[in-house]
Each structure stands twice: as C-alpha cells, then as structure tokens.
Amino acid sequence: MQIVIYAIRTSEKWECYLTLDMRVDLEWWYGMRLRPNRNASMRPFVLLSMNCPLGWAVELRNGFRPMSEMDNWGNREWQRYVYQRLSTFILQEPESNRQRWAECVRNVRILEKHTLVSYVENPDGNQGSKLVGVPEQRIGGQEQEEAWIVIKSPTGVKAGGDELMQQAELLIECMAGRALLAGEVEALLAEVAGNYGDWRSAAQLGILLGRLRLEAGLVQPAPGSAPGWLRRRARAPRCRRCGSEAKSRTACAACGSAACAYCEACLAMGRSRACALLLQGIAGSAVRGTAGGSPSAALGRWGLSPAQSVAAGAALRFLAEPPAGGSAGLARFLIWAVTGAGKTEMIFPLLQSILDAGGRVLVAAPRRDVVLELAPRLSKAFPDETVVTLYGGSPERWKRGSITLATTHQLLRFRGAFDLVVIDEIDAFPYHNDPMLDYAARGASKPGGKYIYLSATPPAPLQREAAAGRLPHAKVPARFHGHPLPVPRKLKMPPVKRCLQEKKLPALLVRSLSASLQRGAQVFLFVSRIKHIEPCLELLRQAIANMPIEGTSSIDPERASKVMSFRNREIRLLVTTTILERGVTVPKSDVFILDADSELFDEAALIQMAGRAGRSKDDPAGRVVLAAPQWTRSQNLAVRQIKAMNRIASKGGYLRI
Incomplete structure (x- = not known):
C-alpha cells in the first residue's frame, strides 16, 4: 500500500508521522474535538509524501532525527532530506521507474497557516477543517466527495470525537498483544465487533494516542550497516512477523514498486510484504509472580510428587524475581524433567502465580494433537479461567483468554501479549532448530516477561548453559510413581x-x-x-x-x-x-x-x-x-x-x- 507521511513541529521538536486518515491527524493537531483541553495553536506542517510505499515511509519515519535547522528549511531542503533517505529504495527500482519515484519526492510541500486549515461551519452545523491546495482524492489514499476534514462514523455519517474515541478504544482492546496484517485486523473486528466498518480512522487515532503502532511487514536494514563484503547481503529485508530474511521480490500493484519484497517463510499465515500494513498493539510491562512459593504449598495444592514440588518451588521463586538485565532482559528457566515425570502438572502452580497477579499466560506446544490433549486438562485445573486453544483452523482464532494454549506457529500473530510463556518440548519438531518459531516465541512475551522451557531432552546448547550456571534450571529425575527409568x-x-x-x-x-x-x-x-x-x-x-x-x-x-x-x-x-x-x-x-x-x-x-x-x-x-x-x-x-x-x-x- 501507499501512505501519507508528514513532519510536524511540536512544542518540543520536529516529529514524523504516517497516517491512515489525514482527517484524524488534522483534527488531532489543529481541531478541538479529539483533544478539547489543549492549546490548538498553529504548528508548522510539512507534507513529505502523499503516496509513499509503506515500507519506504516506515523506514523514513524510523530514521527521522529532529534537527534545530529544520525550523528554517524550505521546500528544497526538505526535498533533499527525503530524497537522501529514500534513495536506497529508489535505486533498487528498474531504471524506467526511478524518475517517477524521484518526482514523488519532489512533491514535498510546506503548508502554512493560511493554506493548511480554515475553521467554518458546514451545512450540518458541525465544525470541520479544510485542507487547501492538496488534491482531495489523495487524502488518506481514499476518494473524498467533499473537502471537509471531519470524523466519520462506520456508517459514513459525520460524527464527533467521542464516537471515534470509542471505536479506537475497542480496536486498541482487540489489538492488545497482537501483531496483525490488515486482512487479519478486519477478520478480528468482524468476529468481535460485527459490522465495525472502516477501522483505519480508529487505528490512526490509536496510533496518535501511542497505543497502537503502524509498521510495514518487512523491515529494511539501515544502508551501510555492514562491512563492504557483507553489504549486499545485509540489505536484504527481514520479516517483522517471523524474523526471516525475505529473498523474493515482485512487482506490486498496491505500492507501485517493481521490486516489492515479500516473506516466503510465513506465507501460509498471510503474505507479509514490504508494503503490507502490520498493526501492533503496544505492550505493557509484565507482572511478576505473586510469591516465591514453597515446595510444600505446591505439593499440597496440586498433588505433586516430592521431585515435582522441588522443581515447581524453584520455578516459582524465579517468577517472583525481577528479570536479570532490566525489563528488556530475556529471563529463562529450564525444567529438565525425565519422560513421564508429569511436566504438565508441574506448570499448574506457575500459571496460577501469574494469574493471581493479574497476568496472562501462554503454553506453547509443538503439535496440534498435543494442544488438543492439553486443553481439557488446563480447563479442568483452572475452571474459573478462560482457556483459548489455537492451532491451524482453530474456531477460537480471535478469542482472548487469560490462558492461551497454542501451537508454536500461532505465536506469529502475537507481540508483547503474555507475562509468562511456557514452551513445552522445546527440543521437538517444529520448534527445535527453527529460528522463525524461536523469534515468534520471544516476541510473544511482554517486556520483562518470563520464559519456562520444558524438556526431557534439552538441546545441547541449553544443557551447556545449565551446566555453566548461566541458565537457571531444575531437574526432575524421577517419575511420579517413584520408580527408576528403565535402562535400555x-x-x-x-x-x-x-x-x-x-x-x-x-x-x-x-x-x-x-x-x-x-x-x-x-x-x-x-x-x-x-x-x-x-x-x-x-x-x-x-x-x-x-x-x-x-x-x-x-x-x-x-x-x-x-x-x-x-x-x-x-x-x-x-x-x-x-x-x-x-x-x-x-x-x-x-x-x-x-x-x-x-x-x-x-x-x-x-x-x-x-x-x-x-x-x-x-x-x-x-x-x-x-x-x-x-x-x-x-x-x-x-x-x-x-x-x-x-x-x-x-x-x-x-x-x-
């Protein structure tokens, strides 16, 4: 897709924004309905592009650095700035396309107060703002029948800021902990909210509120970030959803690029392209376990064996600790339990610890049959909690629960969702030796969240980390019945x-x-x-x-x-x-x-x-x-x-x- 990108001078500095609906941004910065208690004084506004491919625009926004001299820039300086930031992408286009994209950059315009907005009464009596001198059919990438920049309801009736705010709050709630492509956002809203209508205005308000984030499906590495002999490879984009390198390119009617990259690794989950909209809910910090717990308490409440209780007690103390390395650190704990030791029962007190603190938990298993087997056991153990089961074709695909049980591939749709992530059988196919699924599992946790790995046969790197003391762990060397393992x-x-x-x-x-x-x-x-x-x-x-x-x-x-x-x-x-x-x-x-x-x-x-x-x-x-x-x-x-x-x-x- 193509998107509008602009720069605006706030009271502190210059900032760069993408917009799915320019009407919402104008009302946010210059109107009074969305923020009635703030000073609506005129802010310098530069329209950087009306039709920039989304992947290019995201990289321009992410690389934007405010400079004091921007206050004195004219159109020529802004054009030079934008061209420098986008030249890497333009040069990747066929020679026949480069001139067209260069012309796109030259459309940068500084909009002054007298040309940007004027407040008038429209025939319906609603106050709106009019964007002067910009082709109306380009605003927000949609056809506009009139020049009034007003907030519209899902049915197309003009509405005030309160209704749009309600729509945004619903979208923000639905998107909490998720990272979805545009089609998935629509499917989610269709199930949760029925006839929600056009969600992009609400999404844009959520973005301005700082509670949603707009990204492209692929991330472009910064030019020149690798040594010369690696630079060609280093410029290959990576999928924001699965972390894989995107090696395929094709002409794209949505953004107009002749070399729009897309990811093949997660193609079965929907096409993630360089210009595909990826909407993310902003993650909050993770909660910690309610208490360190004790082996005796775990044994008494959940009927664990002595070996299970010792391991569960160690893991409970781990959950109650602040994460090493601050909130951004990856805090992991390995439960190394022999086959038949009852790993599932051991995680019950761990889940309860996070649930009691108001958190959400995820249990990821390698295969659908394992997920379906665990689902009734978790529902029975936690009858007062909502257990959502996710796998390919699951009818609960868009449901939200305090306990989520999923195959590892389903984690690609989550981002910063869970306070505790439990990975069962970490050594098993398809999780083992699959960087994509490891990337998805790490991304599913909130900042400061905890990971519990379960395995009877941990991969060699984890065994070495445990032996060296770098990975906290607990061994469960006996089965629940207290008899030794049969020796082959x-x-x-x-x-x-x-x-x-x-x-x-x-x-x-x-x-x-x-x-x-x-x-x-x-x-x-x-x-x-x-x-x-x-x-x-x-x-x-x-x-x-x-x-x-x-x-x-x-x-x-x-x-x-x-x-x-x-x-x-x-x-x-x-x-x-x-x-x-x-x-x-x-x-x-x-x-x-x-x-x-x-x-x-x-x-x-x-x-x-x-x-x-x-x-x-x-x-x-x-x-x-x-x-x-x-x-x-x-x-x-x-x-x-x-x-x-x-x-x-x-x-x-x-x-x-």
Missing part, C-alpha cells in the same frame, strides 16, 4: 534393510517380542524409515501368529484411530516411526528400537522413544531394547543420561526402591 538393553541384530532383503527376522528378536507380548505388554516397535513399516508388518505377522499387529506413520490417514486401538489393547504390537516418540502414554508398554544405530536416531530421540516404557505405576519396569548391529555414541549417551537421572533420583530420595 542391547540386542545385536543385522540392519533392518538386510532382514527385509532376506525376508527373515532374527530369532532372538522374535523371541524377545513374543516374551513381551506374553507378559501382557503393549509393544512399540520403532523403525527409522516409513518404507520399512509394511514389509516389517508382513514378516512379523508370519513370525508371531494370531496377534493383532499394525503399523502407522506420519502419512497414515488412520494414525489417530490406530493409536486409540493400541491404547485400548485392540492392537498389541504397533510398528511406527518417531512420530510417536513423544506425547503418547500407553499403560504397560515395552519398547523395541530397530536400527538403533541409525543416524536418524540421536540421543534425544532414543531417550524419548525409551520413555514410552515404564510410565504406568502398575508396570513401572517396562522393557527397552536397542536392536542394532553396532553400538553408537548416541546410544551410549542416551543410556548414560538415563542412568544419571536414576542416580540423581536415588540420591535425592525420590525413588521408592
């Missing part, structure tokens, strides 16, 4: 590929699987590749007769129903991939991992898959078997970490045996 056993066998070629499974593997089934266990059989599932199923059904055996993967449309049948013991052995390595709890389970030496199975994946066994208090000593032709570093590290957690749990007195 070795089973030497040929690679699965060879077994399939020879159409025969090793006898030792078949005997081990049969023993698990005979003891009544549900058996997870993990393989490294989807293409191995069907041929494995054929060999297993031949080797183990009269036993319900099935397979599933990420491409299986019946995955959900098969997992449910497995839980209900209608399926006894399930061949699967790492799609079920986490988030699935099946009582009395044994785990077999074939090709455990595969490069696709790192330490974290092996620990997570092993964590499916022994989760039930009725069968805490489930079996875990690593089947492979060789023993690798990943297998060794996984077994070492499991044994280390058992030692810590034993030393802490958290084990019953």
